[in-house]
Amino acid sequence: MLATAFTTAGDLGNGRSVLDAAAPAARDPLDDRLARAAPRTIEAREHIFCEGDRATHVYRVEVGHLCIYRMMSDGRRQVVDFAYPGDIIGLGALGEHGESAQAMERTVVRGMPLATLRELAQTDHRLGMKLYEALSRELMAARELLFTVSQRTATERVAAFLLALSRRAVRRGESATEIVLPMTRMDIADFLGLTIETVSRTLTRLRTDHVIDLEQCILVTICNPAALAELAQSSGQVGRRG
Amino acid sequence: MLATAFTTAGDLGNGRSVLDAAAPAARDPLDDRLARAAPRTIEAREHIFCEGDRATHVYRVEVGHLCIYRMMSDGRRQVVDFAYPGDIIGLGALGEHGESAQAMERTVVRGMPLATLRELAQTDHRLGMKLYEALSRELMAARELLFTVSQRTATERVAAFLLALSRRAVRRGESATEIVLPMTRMDIADFLGLTIETVSRTLTRLRTDHVIDLEQCILVTICNPAALAELAQSSGQVGRRG
DNA sequence: CGGGCGGTTGATGAGCATCAACACTTGTGG
DNA sequence: CCACAAGTGTTGATGCTCATCAACCGCCCG
Numbered sequence: 001m002l003a004t005a006f007t008t009a010g011d012l013g014n015g016r017s018v019l020d021a022a023a024p025a026a027r028d029p030l031d032d033r034l035a036r037a038a039p040r041t042i043e044a045r046e047h048i049f050c051e052g053d054r055a056t057h058v059y060r061v062e063v064g065h066l067c068i069y070r071m072m073s074d075g076r077r078q079v080v081d082f083a084y085p086g087d088i089i090g091l092g093a094l095g096e097h098g099e100s101a102q103a104m105e106r107t108v109v110r111g112m113p114l115a116t117l118r119e120l121a122q123t124d125h126r127l128g129m130k131l132y133e134a135l136s137r138e139l140m141a142a143r144e145l146l147f148t149v150s151q152r153t154a155t156e157r158v159a160a161f162l163l164a165l166s167r168r169a170v171r172r173g174e175s176a177t178e179i180v181l182p183m184t185r186m187d188i189a190d191f192l193g194l195t196i197e198t199v200s201r202t203l204t205r206l207r208t209d210h211v212i213d214l215e216q217c218i219l220v221t222i223c224n225p226a227a228l229a230e231l232a233q234s235s236g237q238v239g240r241r242g
Numbered sequence: 243m244l245a246t247a248f249t250t251a252g253d254l255g256n257g258r259s260v261l262d263a264a265a266p267a268a269r270d271p272l273d274d275r276l277a278r279a280a281p282r283t284i285e286a287r288e289h290i291f292c293e294g295d296r297a298t299h300v301y302r303v304e305v306g307h308l309c310i311y312r313m314m315s316d317g318r319r320q321v322v323d324f325a326y327p328g329d330i331i332g333l334g335a336l337g338e339h340g341e342s343a344q345a346m347e348r349t350v351v352r353g354m355p356l357a358t359l360r361e362l363a364q365t366d367h368r369l370g371m372k373l374y375e376a377l378s379r380e381l382m383a384a385r386e387l388l389f390t391v392s393q394r395t396a397t398e399r400v401a402a403f404l405l406a407l408s409r410r411a412v413r414r415g416e417s418a419t420e421i422v423l424p425m426t427r428m429d430i431a432d433f434l435g436l437t438i439e440t441v442s443r444t445l446t447r448l449r450t451d452h453v454i455d456l457e458q459c460i461l462v463t464i465c466n467p468a469a470l471a472e473l474a475q476s477s478g479q480v481g482r483r484g
Numbered sequence: 485c486g487g488g489c490g491g492t493t494g495a496t497g498a499g500c501a502t503c504a505a506c507a508c509t510t511g512t513g514g
Numbered sequence: 515c516c517a518c519a520a521g522t523g524t525t526g527a528t529g530c531t532c533a534t535c536a537a538c539c540g541c542c543c544g
Contacts, residue, residue, distance in 0.1 A: 070385065073475070076393040080385050092378040098385065125364055132370075135377045136334040142384040143312065143322050143340065150391040150435030151318045154532065185491065193392030195533060200492055217491060233315070396500065427523065437501055442524055459508095459523060485544105492539075500531085507524075514517085 029120050029127055030088075030112075034060045037110040042103040048089070050100040055093035057111035061085050064107025065182040069190065070099045079191035080142065082183060084168065092135050104182050149193040157192040158202040159232035162212065166222060177222045185217075206231075271362055271369055272330075272354075276302045279352040284345040290331070292342040297335035299353035303327050306349025307424040311432065312341045321433035322384065324425060326410065334377050346424050391435040399434040400444040401474035404454065408464060419464040427459075448473075 039062060042048055048059060051070060066083040080099055083089050089101055089109075121128040148160055162179065170176045181188075185196040192199070203220075206212045211228050213221040222228055281304060284290055290301060293312060308325040322341055325331050331343055331351075363370040390402055404421065412418045423430075427438040434441070445462075448454045453470050455463040464470055 070389060072389070072393065078385075078389045078392055080388065092381050094375055094378050094382075098382050121370075122367055128363075128370055128374075132374060132377065133336055135374065135381060136336050139334050139377060139381045139384060140336075140340050142381060142388060143320075146322065146384060146388045146391060147312060147314070147320045149388060150320055151314065196491075197493085197534085198532060201532095204492075438523075439502085439525085440500060443500095446524075487542105487544090489542085490540090492537105494535105494537085496534080496536105498531105498533080500529105502529080503527085505524105505526085507522100509522075510520085512517100512519085514515105 028130075029124055030117075030130070033112055033116065033120065034110045037112055039108050039110055042107045042109065044103055044105045044107075046103050048101040048103070048109060049097050051097060053097050055090060055095060055097050055114060057113055058088055058090040058117060059101075059109040059111045060088050062108040062110060065104045066107060067102050067104050067183060067187055068099050069102070077190045078193075079187055080145070081138075082187070082191070084172070086172075088134070091131065092138060104184075104187070145191075154192075154194055154198050154202050155205070155231055156233070157194065158188075158199060158206070159211075159228050161188065161192060162220060162222065163225075163228060163232050165220075166225075177225070179220045179222065181218050181220060270372075271366055272359075272372070275354055275358065275362065276352045279354055281350050281352055284349045284351065286345055286347045286349075288345050290343040290345070290351060291339050293339060295339050297332060297337060297339050297356060299355055300330055300332040300359060301343075301351040301353045302330050304350040304352060307346045308349060309344050309346050309425060309429055310341050311344070319432045320435075321429055322387070323380075324429070324433070326414070328414075330376070333373065334380060346426075346429070387433075396434075396436055396440050396444050397447070397473055398475070399436065400430075400441060400448070401453075401470050403430065403434060404462060404464065405467075405470060405474050407462075408467075419467070421462045421464065423460050423462060 042064070048066070049055070061083050063085060065085075066089065067079055068081040068083060068089065069077055069079040071077050082104075083101070090097070092098075117131075121131060148157055152160065165179050165181070166176050169179055183191075185199050188194075189196045189199045194202075203212070203214060206228075207214050209227075211222075211224045211231065213223055215221070282301075284306070290308070291297070303325050305327060307327075308331065309321055310323040310325060310331060311319055311321040313319050324346075325343070332339070334340075359373075363373060390399055394402065407421050407423070408418050411421055425433075427441050430436075431438045431441045436444075445454070445456060448470075449456050451469075453464075453466045453473070455465055457463070
């Protein structure tokens with residue numbers, strides 16, 4: 001098993017963070033239902049649901065990007081995932097949502113009531129299994145992120161993040177080296193457990209080292225994928241734990 | 243929703259990390275089956291399963307304690323959970339296990355084949371739902387731990403850890419203030435994303451501040467629960483993020 | 485034009501990892 | 515039964531990483 005690591009970007013290593021659009025095209029009752037559901041548009045910075053809200057629907061992202069996060073009473077924030085088109089969010093909520101889902105830009109989703117989902121799952125065992133597997137993947141992704149945040153240095157985290165985004169882009173049929181960041185530095189920082197300054201500095205250093213190229217703060221070009229992968233793994237440090 | 247935090251010890255805040263023994267006593271087909279399964283004894287430091295092993299069973303802990311963890315190629319380790327008697331481990335594995343389960347002392351478990359579990363889940367919808375909920379709680383717990391490791395200081399982490407252990411003890415009908423640590427400093431460190439020295443020093447400071455008492459490195463007495471809870475929350479630091 | 489937001493860069497220092505030495509416990513073999 | 519070795523925990527000295535505080539730039543939008 002590879003140790004790479006993120007839910008958002010290719011879910012670091014293995015499992016996907018959420019049911020992914022790139023899944024096999026077998027007729028899926030969930031997809032069928034969602035395709036018939038009315039689309040709902042969310043403006044930038046608006047929330048689909050918030051931590052503590054009663055969970056009523058699951059949603060599939062059609063257009064745009066979402067940021068899934070938790071807040072602490074004193075304002076500290078932990079981003080747990082970024083949702084891309086095709087991703088399904090709101091799974092795993094028991095009664096109420098454990099995190100908030102905010103649109104990073106104008107975003108379109110389709111929703112399905114939980115009651116309908118439960119009904120479908122009871123008549124179709126394969127769907128029940130799919131939901132279970134989706135949740136398992138989210139759990140794997142969460143632990144992968146835990147690992148990254150807990151054990152890796154700032155450089156390792158940022159490198160792993162970019163690689164994860166790259167992998168995710170490939171799965172979506174996009175370029176592996178030209179990556180558009182839909183999220184702000186603040187979002188990245190709160191995802192990786194760093195500050196915006198550290199994220200910014202780390203990206204700058206990667207640029208001066210010719211590992212990546214940066215344009216308009218939003219477009220990252222991976223110039224040296226091998227070096228980036230190397231940095232993501234151990235960044236040269238050894239330490240007693242190695 | 244409270245922000246407290248751990249899977250192991252009371253799963254910081256809300257969900258339990260695994261199906262918990264203290265669950266309502268309604269006739270449970272899973273419990274029934276497991277009760278009839280043959281017990282298996284695991285010696286200290288032995289593994290029930292390892293990262294990458296093909297997943298064949300789920301297990302319920304009968305006696306003893308387990309440490310659930312992941313390793314990185316360079317030796318860095320992340321403990322994701324501690325399993326206590328009554329806890330069920332091995333859920334959520336897709337094909338192969340994503341983490342290793344090691345006995346911290348002589349431990350007894352009962353296992354059930356995944357095939358049997360799947361069968362039961364298909365005939366009994368309530369069991370399928372239970373498994374789904376158990377996984378949801380594990381996901382919540384994983385994110386809670388992520389939050390703790392990512393955003394909190396060393397003191398906050400250790401304090402939250404002790405509180406979680408205390409909560410877990412209460413659920414098990416044991417003392418809330420006299421806590422026996424079944425794990426080593428190394429396990430705690432790898433759980434909280436710290437070093438053993440930092441864990442040791444933090445515990446020592448808590449003792450000199452008369453928040454806890456320490457005997458034989460293994461028995462923690464919480465002298466001042468309120469102070470401990472205070473420390474777990476924000477430890478007085480403000481910072482720009484507050 | 486001016487204010488606000490997001491991003492970058494610099495200076496400084498705190499928190500924690502690292503390295504090192506020592507105390508204590510446990511188990512093993514003479 | 516004791517000595518010794520290995521494992522676990524504690525404490526101290528030092529330095530690095532990254533957070534913090536601060537200033538500045540560019541952009542968007544009213």
